[in-house]
Amino acid sequence: xxxxxxxxxxxxxxxxxxxxxxxxxxxxxxxxxxxxxxxxxxxxxxxxxxxxxxxxxxxxxxxxxxxxxxxxxxxxxxxxxxxxxxxxxxxxxxxxxxxx
Amino acid sequence: xxxxxxxxxxxxxxxxxxxxxxxxxxxxxxxxxxxxxxxxxxxxxxxxxxxxxxxxxxxxxxxxxxxxxxxxxxxxxxxxxxxxxxxxxxxxxxxxxxxxxxxxxxxxxxxxxxxxxxxxxxxxxxxxxxxxxxxxxxxxxxxxxxxxxxxxxxxxxxxxxxxxxxxxxxxxxxxxxxxxxxxxxxxxxxxxxxxxxxxxxxxxxxxxxxxxxxxxxxxxxxxxxxxxxxxxxxxxxxxxxxxxxxxxxxxxxxxxxxxxxxxxxxxxxxxxxxxxxxxxxxxxxxxxxxxxxxxxxxxxxxxxxxxxxxxxxxxxxxxxxxxxxxxxxxxxxxxxxxxxxxxxxxxxxxxxxxxxxxxxxxxxxxxxxxxxxxxxxxxxxxxxxxxxxxxxxxxxxxxxxxxxxxxxxxxxxxxxxxxxxxxxxxxxxxxxxxxxxxxxxxxxxxxxxxxxxxxx
Numbered sequence: 001x002x003x004x005x006x007x008x009x010x011x012x013x014x015x016x017x018x019x020x021x022x023x024x025x026x027x028x029x030x031x032x033x034x035x036x037x038x039x040x041x042x043x044x045x046x047x048x049x050x051x052x053x054x055x056x057x058x059x060x061x062x063x064x065x066x067x068x069x070x071x072x073x074x075x076x077x078x079x080x081x082x083x084x085x086x087x088x089x090x091x092x093x094x095x096x097x098x099x100x
Numbered sequence: 101x102x103x104x105x106x107x108x109x110x111x112x113x114x115x116x117x118x119x120x121x122x123x124x125x126x127x128x129x130x131x132x133x134x135x136x137x138x139x140x141x142x143x144x145x146x147x148x149x150x151x152x153x154x155x156x157x158x159x160x161x162x163x164x165x166x167x168x169x170x171x172x173x174x175x176x177x178x179x180x181x182x183x184x185x186x187x188x189x190x191x192x193x194x195x196x197x198x199x200x201x202x203x204x205x206x207x208x209x210x211x212x213x214x215x216x217x218x219x220x221x222x223x224x225x226x227x228x229x230x231x232x233x234x235x236x237x238x239x240x241x242x243x244x245x246x247x248x249x250x251x252x253x254x255x256x257x258x259x260x261x262x263x264x265x266x267x268x269x270x271x272x273x274x275x276x277x278x279x280x281x282x283x284x285x286x287x288x289x290x291x292x293x294x295x296x297x298x299x300x301x302x303x304x305x306x307x308x309x310x311x312x313x314x315x316x317x318x319x320x321x322x323x324x325x326x327x328x329x330x331x332x333x334x335x336x337x338x339x340x341x342x343x344x345x346x347x348x349x350x351x352x353x354x355x356x357x358x359x360x361x362x363x364x365x366x367x368x369x370x371x372x373x374x375x376x377x378x379x380x381x382x383x384x385x386x387x388x389x390x391x392x393x394x395x396x397x398x399x400x401x402x403x404x405x406x407x408x409x410x411x412x413x414x415x416x417x418x419x420x421x422x423x424x425x426x427x428x429x430x431x432x433x434x435x436x437x438x439x440x441x442x443x444x445x446x447x448x449x450x451x452x453x454x455x456x457x458x459x460x461x462x463x464x465x466x467x468x469x470x471x472x473x474x475x476x477x478x479x480x481x482x483x484x485x486x487x488x489x490x491x492x493x494x495x496x497x498x499x500x501x502x503x504x505x506x507x508x509x510x511x512x513x514x515x516x517x518x519x520x521x522x523x524x525x526x527x528x529x530x531x532x533x534x535x536x537x538x539x540x541x542x543x544x545x546x547x548x549x550x551x552x553x554x555x556x
């Protein structure tokens with residue numbers, strides 16, 4: 001009689017798909033086991049009864065920090081350094097597979 | 101110049117065996133050293149860090165250099181810009197000798213998760229240097245650099261500092277800019293120094309801290325120079341002692357070493373005050389639920405589209421799936437899966453939201469404690485450095501190594517690990533780390549108490 005794991009293999013498959021990662025059968029089984037252990041260890045936390053908790057602000061900020069919405073020209077060659085690393089490139093464009 | 105040359109002698113002798121560096125910049129380092137020597141010979145005044153060789157963890161971007169985060173997915177990625185801390189160090193004339201090995205994407209406590217092999221602890225080559233900034237710690241311990249930069253999300257500076265017998269400082273969240281740091285857990289990450297002395301750590305902190313427009317979580321502060329204000333006097337200081345940090349799981353030998361240090365502080369006029377931190381026991385849980393959630397979000401950008409490892413077979417979805425399957429390591433995948441699970445519909449409230457709330461309670465615990473004490477003291481780790489391969493089959497056991505370091509990141513407070521003594525194992529002296537935690541923005545107090553312990 002197998003133990004009911006907290007995260008089943010089916011759930012691992014679903015989550016892996018969301019995370020865009022292909023897992024082998026071995027990995028699915030391993031992660032199901034390991035992550036169930038981890039969640040089991042921390043289940044005390046999920047059982048804590050803590051509904052109304054106020055935020056502690058240690059960043060000392062009362063308001064959002066904003067800046068002017070202006071365009072700053074960047075002629076440092078950074079753009080080309082970025083483009084050089086495109087896996088597929090056409091002129092200055094990044095080439096990707098068809099979305100549809 | 102001599103100092104830089106000495107570092108490279110060490111690197112040439114020991115790097116292959118210890119696997120500390122992923123990239124070495126000998127020519128540039130020597131050139132920079134020559135420039136500084138020229139300045140000195142002309143009588144020009146130089147800064148405290150000028151000409152001093154340092155090593156940088158490979159998740160911090162240096163323009164034009166490979167920045168791999170020890171992952172296959174970024175094996176050929178060249179950073180197009182400098183991290184803000186790198187710009188600051190360049191202004192100070194620091195000499196970078198190379199980029200150090202680490203756990204892949206900073207996920208790990210032993211540097212065994214690197215896609216390019218583990219780093220060995222210079223004090224016992226069969227043992228780990230700790231992680232994830234293992235390479236940075238080993239570089240300093242092995243005299244391959246005078247100091248180094250690491251990053252700390254759950255203990256990744258302090259744990260390797262503890263295992264390698266050096267000083268490691270994690271600053272208050274928001275003290276040092278994260279611009280140019282490859283993100284892991286954005287509300288936890290901080291860059292910080294690893295060095296041979298507390299004063300060195302203070303000097304580096306002075307250089308790298310400060311508000312940065314490129315990182316909106318940094319704050320304008322007027323704290324003055326930490327190094328200039330450094331004092332080693334603990335008379336009248338209240339040192340917090342939390343019983344739970346000294347019980348289950350803590351090795352008896354480590355406990356003895358730490359207790360000796362507590363006695364020393366008492367002899368110097370400090371008062372030991374018992375404190376209670378009732379929610380701190382949930383820290384590891386909060387950490388592994390929240391950080392993995394943040395990880396799953398931060399790791400989504402590695403998709404084979406704009407840069408990094410990419411396989412162009414199949415359709416668009418195939419590009420995503422294959423890239424991440426082929427080029428991400430097991431621990432990275434594990435954390436992405438856990439994080440995605442915790443954030444997914446049906447589980448978000450039970451896990452992520454709960455963890456967020458518990459985080460506030462833990463912060464409050466520390467807030468209350470710091471009304472009674474100036475700093476809190478405990479061991480950095482329950483054990484000394486473990487053997488390579490000892491915990492790799494059991495992720496949960498690896499996570500438990502972080503039990504004393506993680507509460508610090510959860511709360512966002514500053515903490516330092518300093519060498520406190522040794523434990524003899526297999527004929528080798530293995531360092532024990534002592535951790536001092538301070539309240540938000542109070543790095544001065546943390547450094548002062550640490551300095552007083554250096555005198556012992």
